[in-house]
Every structure is written in structure tokens, then in C-alpha cells.
Amino acid sequence: MSTVRRAVRIGNISGFYGDRLNAAREMLDGGRDGGTELDVLCGDYLAELTMLILAKAQAKDPEAGYAKTFLTQMRDVLGDCVARGVKVVANAGGLNPAGLAAAVEELGTGAKVAYVEGDDLRGALEEITPPVAGKPVSANAYLGGWGIAEALAAGADVVVTGRVTDASLVVGPAAWWHGWDRSDFDALAGAVVAGHVIECGPQATGGNYAFLDEITDRRYPGFPIAEVEADGSSVITKHPGTGGLVSVGTVTAQLLYEIAAPAYLGPDCTTHFDTVALSEDGEHRVRISGVRGSAPPPTLKVALNDAGGYRNTMTLVLTGLDIEAKAELAESLLFDVLGGRDRFAEVDVRLLRFDHPDAASNAEATAHLRVTVKDPDPRVVGRSFSNATMELALGGYAGFHTTTPPSSESAFGVYRPAAVPRTAVTHTVVLPDGTRRTVADPATTSDGAVSAVSEPAAPPEGPAARVPLGRVVGARSGDKGGDANIGLWTRTDASYAWLRAFLTVERARELLGPEAADLAIDIHALPNLRALNVVVHGILGDGVASSVRPDPQAKGLGEYVRSRLVDVPTALLEAD
Structure with missing residues (x-):
């Protein structure tokens, strides 16, 4: 008679390359103070921008290309992990998982190290769609969790990978622990949701949370733990005595982070986010249940990074009266000095208004004129550009000064999303004994059907008050x-019910302001979470490394929307 194994306890130790170094030690030892003894430590180190950073490092040193901060963490905790039987899974291998695996072995802890590769497509671009022009500096398919699962089943203590999906760092260990099959799509989808919640570390435990008044413990949040059950359901929690908050709200916020349509396409399954149910399961414990999954698509997502050229930015400060006239004069004089705008491949000029009439302080009377230029030739946008701004110092507008001295150019990258047939990718796991094993794909489908979305009850009627949207609505953006x-x-x-009726595409466009006037906007309903997901296409241009927005990753866009004044029924304000 088979028995169901207890939940696997997986703790996150990193949400990005550069995250809190001592998180690994805090998570490993937190269980000894009445907390949860962990089975697995997992860390996410990769983002689209990180791949570009690692590619630059590898171009200088072929032995580089992985996240070195992971090694720093392992020097501190790996010996204890081996002694306690705690597994470690991380995508810190970046563009060189074999190199990172070797470096981990050199730490001398006796840990059995495996690595996953096959995601790097720089030498096999032919089947990527749309077709790839030129030679990208990075081209990585998003692999799933089965290579991780096979490595753990073979006895690995540490598994490092290249570009797998962030959620795969939980899916792989959960599939290994519970012995799931590749067709256990509901269980796999549940693990995807758990992985999505904890992948960004303390963003699930009160970090970057909109309703600040709900967080009574303002210390740095503890990193999150996912206790994943055999059926894929899970509980999200944190170690006792750590800061922050785990609540339905904080978990909801992270579930909505960086997603698109409710049918969330992944390499191991399609996860239907509109089936997710959340409930309180005790203090700092939130249960995730009801998640449905279906077969994944026959293609894998690919992230391409190209060398975009060079850029430079100078910010001119405008103070007091006649801000718009001063900005117009400054722009005219600057490009006259530079010999015209046509000298540059791209020019972006933004007037950022922070000023107030009759300001109480000098700083509150200022605005910024932010001028960015781009070009393939570094000399065009280098000191010749930034030095030219100084020619306005005595011959420009009253009160001229800049936020920084003249600066040199910097290289930037261009991100492009793409796809590749699974048959063009060889998902490979290299086991601790050196054996190379090709990882089998799950069954796939091209059916993009989404779950049925139920409409909420009719919105409340009656008198309304003009207040910030954030009085009744939380947000997280990325x-x-x-x-x-x-x-x-x-x-x-x-x-x-009110938000669902209120937020049309046109109203979203109004709330977002002029920069979204001509952009496509999708709104996806997630009624189980009482949530809407708004996707604004093209607002970040060619991605974070190229974007000229002051907030290039849209981290503050949600909080901007929450600050906009709208008419909210007073009955909601009284009840919320």
C-alpha cells in the first residue's frame, strides 16, 4: 500500500542577482528556532537584464558567465546543507552552468553537484521564430523542472542550471519529492504557482506591498517558504521571528507579478491562474489550492539579447517660473550646439515635472529636463554630447545646473522575445558522476483554451467620493x-465587482496618462483572486536595458495608477 509523502519544504534564498547574501544562512538556520526545517534551498538569480550582464562578463572572460554571489552564499552554508541533508537548487549557472558546478565542487564540502544545460541557443539559431538577424549576445530557451528532478533522483546535493523558468526551481524538487509523472498537470501547475510566489523572495512576505498599514512588523521581511503537498497544493509561510507579513494580500500581490493571460504557458504545463484559490491557514500561513493545469505548448519561450549600441543621458534642472519655456529654450540651444538631432540614431527628451507653485523649499520648485541619446558609435554619444550641455551653463536659461557632471557613454542591450520548437532544444542534465542524460519532454498541445471566467455580482450603486484608486485597490507592476x-x-x-465594471481599456488608458495613449492594452480577469491583470504593450520599448523611461522596469507604474483620483462608491470606502 503506497503512502503519501509529507509536504516538501522549499525555502527561497535569492530573488535576483544581487539579493541579500545572508538569506541562505537565515533560511537554513531559521528552522532551528521553532521554524520550518527545510528540505530544499532554492535561489533565482536570472532575469532578462541579468543574461545581458552575464554575457558581457563572459565576453571578457570565457570562464565567467554565472552568478558569483551564489558561490559566496555556498561558501557559508553548503557544508551544513550536506550535513543536514538539505538540497540546493539554483539557476545561478546563467550562461555557464558547467563552470559554476565545477566552482561549487572546488569548495571542498563533498557535495554531489549536478547541472542542467541545453538552454543556450547561441550556436543554434536556425529554428527560432521570428527569424534571428545578426548574432545575439545571449539566446536562451526557458527549460522546465524535469532536469532538476532527475538530478535530485540521482543523488545530487546541489543542482545548478542555466535559464530555466523561475518556477522550475520549485517544480523540479516537488516533482522529485512526490514522484510525479510528466502528465500530472494539476500537481505540476500547483507547484508552478508556489514557485511563482516565492521566486522573488520577500516580495511574497510583505516586500513592495501596496497596503503598508497591514504590515505591523516593519523589519526586513523574512524570505518565503513553500510547503508543497503531493497533490500540488501548498502553504506559503516564513520562519517565525522574521519581519514582514504573509497574508492573502501579500500572496495575491506576488501572484499577479509579471504575468499576462490567465493561461500561463510553461515548459512543464500550462497553469490556469484563474483557478487559484487562496485562504488563510494560520498566522503567516496562506494555503494555495484548486490550481488546474493542462499540457504545455509545443514551443519554448526564448529570450534574445542583442547589443543595441551606446547611450548617454544628461539631466538639466529647471527651477521656479516659466518651466516649459525654459525647457524649450534648453532643448533648442543644446541641439544647436550639438549640430542637430539627426546626428544621433535616437533622441529622447522628457520634461519631468516635480515643481509646485510658491514652493516651500527650493527642491520643491524644480523640474528635470532629461535628455537621452543613442547611437551605434560610442564617440557620438560620449563626452562630446555630455560636455555640450555645459555650454548652456552661462548662455542658457536662468538657474541652469545639472544633476551630475558630464558622463561617458554606456553600452545598452535590446531584448527580443521569441519561441523555438521543443525538438530544436536538447534539455540535458549532467549527473554528479559525469553521466549526461537527455531529459524527455512531456506531452504537448497547441490548444490555447483558457478557463471559464465567472462574472462578479453587480457593482454597488449610490453616492461616490473622489479619492485615490489605491483606497480600495492594491497593485503590483513589473x-x-x-x-x-x-x-x-x-x-x-x-x-x-466595482473594479471589474469600472476598469475598461479606455479608462486604463486614461489612468496611465499620455505615454499609453497609442499603446495596446489587455485586461485579464482573475475573479478567484478578486483581481485584474492589465498588460500594457510596448511601454518599455526594447526592454529594460534599452528603455529610456525613468522607471525602466515599470516597478512604480502600479503605484502611479493607485494614486489617480477616481469616483469610488462611498459604501466601498466605509467597508474596506
Whole structure:
């Protein structure tokens, strides 16, 4: 008679390359103070921008290309992990997982190290669509969790990977622990949701949370833990005695982070985010249940990074009266000095208004004129550009000064999303004994059907008050390549019914302001979460490394939307 194994306890130790170094030690030891003894430590180190950073490092040193901060963490904890039987899974291998695996072995802890590769397509671009022009500096398919699962089943203590999906760092260990099959799509989808929640570390435990008044423990948040059950359901929690908050709200916020349509396409399954159910399961414990999954698509997502050229930015400060006239004069004089705008491949000029009439302080009377130029030739946008701004110092507008001295050019990258047939990718795991094994694909489908979405009850009627949208709506926003997503959620059914009726595409465009006037906008309903996901296409241009927005990853876009004044039924304000 078979028995169901207890939940696997997976703790996150990194949400990005450069995250809190001592998170690994805190998570490993936190269970000894009445907390959860972990089975797996997992860390996410890769983002679209990170791949570009690692490619630059590898171009200088072929032995580089991985996240070195992971090694720093392992020097501190790996010996204890081996002694306690705690596995470590991380995508810190970046563009050189074999190199990182070797470096981990050199730490001398006796850990059995495996690595996953096959995602790097720089030498096999032919089957990528749309067709690839030129030679990208990075080209990586998003692999799934089965290579990780096979490595753990073969006895690995540490598994490092290249570009796998962030959620695969939980899917792989959960599939290994519970012995799932590749067709267990509901269980796999549940693990995807758990992985998506903890992948960004303390963003699930009160970090970057919209409703600040709900967080009574303002210390740095503890990193999150996912306790994943045999059926794929899970509980999200944190170690006791750590800061922050785990609540339905904080988990909802992270679920909405950097997603698009409710049918979330992944390499192991399609996860239907509109089936996710959340419930409180005790203090700092939130249960995730009801997640449905289906077969994944026959293609894998590919992230391409190209060398985009060079850029430079100078910011001119405008103070007091006649801000717009001063900005117009400064722009005219600057490009006259430079010999015209046509000298540059691209020019972006933004007047950023922070000024107030009759300001109480000098700083509150200032605005910024932000001028960015781009060109393939570094000499065109280098000191010749930034030095030219100084010629306005005595011959320009009253009160001229800049936020920085003249600066040199910097290289930038261009991100492009693409896809590749699974048959063009060889997902490979290299086991601790050196054996190379090709990882089998799951069954796939080209059916993009989405789950049925139920409409909420009729929104409340009656008198309204003009207040910030954020009085009743939370938000979390981020980048999806050149697109931005804004997840908006409410705390009551009545507020969700109002938001669902209120937020049309045109109203979203009004709230976002002029920069979204001509952009395509999609709004996806997630009624189980009382949430809407707004996807703004093209607002970030060619991605974070190229974007000229002051907020190039759209991190503050949701909070901007929450600050906009709208007419909200007073009944909601009284109840919220």
C-alpha cells in the first residue's frame, strides 16, 4: 500500500542577482528556532537584464558567465546543507552552468553537484521564430523542472542550471519529492504557482506591498517558504521571528507579478491562474489550492539579447517660473550646439515635472529636463554630447545646473522575445558522476483554451467620493520584456465587482496618462483572486536595458495608477 509523502519544504534564498547574501544562512538556520526545517534551498538569480550582464562578463572572460554571489552564499552554508541533508537548487549557472558546478565542487564540502544545460541557443539559431538577424549576445530557451528532478533522483546535493523558468526551481524538487509523472498537470501547475510566489523572495512576505498599514512588523521581511503537498497544493509561510507579513494580500500581490493571460504557458504545463484559490491557514500561513493545469505548448519561450549600441543621458534642472519655456529654450540651444538631432540614431527628451507653485523649499520648485541619446558609435554619444550641455551653463536659461557632471557613454542591450520548437532544444542534465542524460519532454498541445471566467455580482450603486484608486485597490507592476503588467486586486467581493465594471481599456488608458495613449492594452480577469491583470504593450520599448523611461522596469507604474483620483462608491470606502 503506497503512502503519501509529507509536504516538501522549499525555502527561497535569492530573488535576483544581487539579493541579500545572508538569506541562505537565515533560511537554513531559521528552522532551528521553532521554524520550518527545510528540505530544499532554492535561489533565482536570472532575469532578462541579468543574461545581458552575464554575457558581457563572459565576453571578457570565457570562464565567467554565472552568478558569483551564489558561490559566496555556498561558501557559508553548503557544508551544513550536506550535513543536514538539505538540497540546493539554483539557476545561478546563467550562461555557464558547467563552470559554476565545477566552482561549487572546488569548495571542498563533498557535495554531489549536478547541472542542467541545453538552454543556450547561441550556436543554434536556425529554428527560432521570428527569424534571428545578426548574432545575439545571449539566446536562451526557458527549460522546465524535469532536469532538476532527475538530478535530485540521482543523488545530487546541489543542482545548478542555466535559464530555466523561475518556477522550475520549485517544480523540479516537488516533482522529485512526490514522484510525479510528466502528465500530472494539476500537481505540476500547483507547484508552478508556489514557485511563482516565492521566486522573488520577500516580495511574497510583505516586500513592495501596496497596503503598508497591514504590515505591523516593519523589519526586513523574512524570505518565503513553500510547503508543497503531493497533490500540488501548498502553504506559503516564513520562519517565525522574521519581519514582514504573509497574508492573502501579500500572496495575491506576488501572484499577479509579471504575468499576462490567465493561461500561463510553461515548459512543464500550462497553469490556469484563474483557478487559484487562496485562504488563510494560520498566522503567516496562506494555503494555495484548486490550481488546474493542462499540457504545455509545443514551443519554448526564448529570450534574445542583442547589443543595441551606446547611450548617454544628461539631466538639466529647471527651477521656479516659466518651466516649459525654459525647457524649450534648453532643448533648442543644446541641439544647436550639438549640430542637430539627426546626428544621433535616437533622441529622447522628457520634461519631468516635480515643481509646485510658491514652493516651500527650493527642491520643491524644480523640474528635470532629461535628455537621452543613442547611437551605434560610442564617440557620438560620449563626452562630446555630455560636455555640450555645459555650454548652456552661462548662455542658457536662468538657474541652469545639472544633476551630475558630464558622463561617458554606456553600452545598452535590446531584448527580443521569441519561441523555438521543443525538438530544436536538447534539455540535458549532467549527473554528479559525469553521466549526461537527455531529459524527455512531456506531452504537448497547441490548444490555447483558457478557463471559464465567472462574472462578479453587480457593482454597488449610490453616492461616490473622489479619492485615490489605491483606497480600495492594491497593485503590483513589473516588466515583461517591452511590455508592462499591472496586477490590481481588491480586498472584498463588492470592491472587485466595482473594479471589474469600472476598469475598461479606455479608462486604463486614461489612468496611465499620455505615454499609453497609442499603446495596446489587455485586461485579464482573475475573479478567484478578486483581481485584474492589465498588460500594457510596448511601454518599455526594447526592454529594460534599452528603455529610456525613468522607471525602466515599470516597478512604480502600479503605484502611479493607485494614486489617480477616481469616483469610488462611498459604501466601498466605509467597508474596506
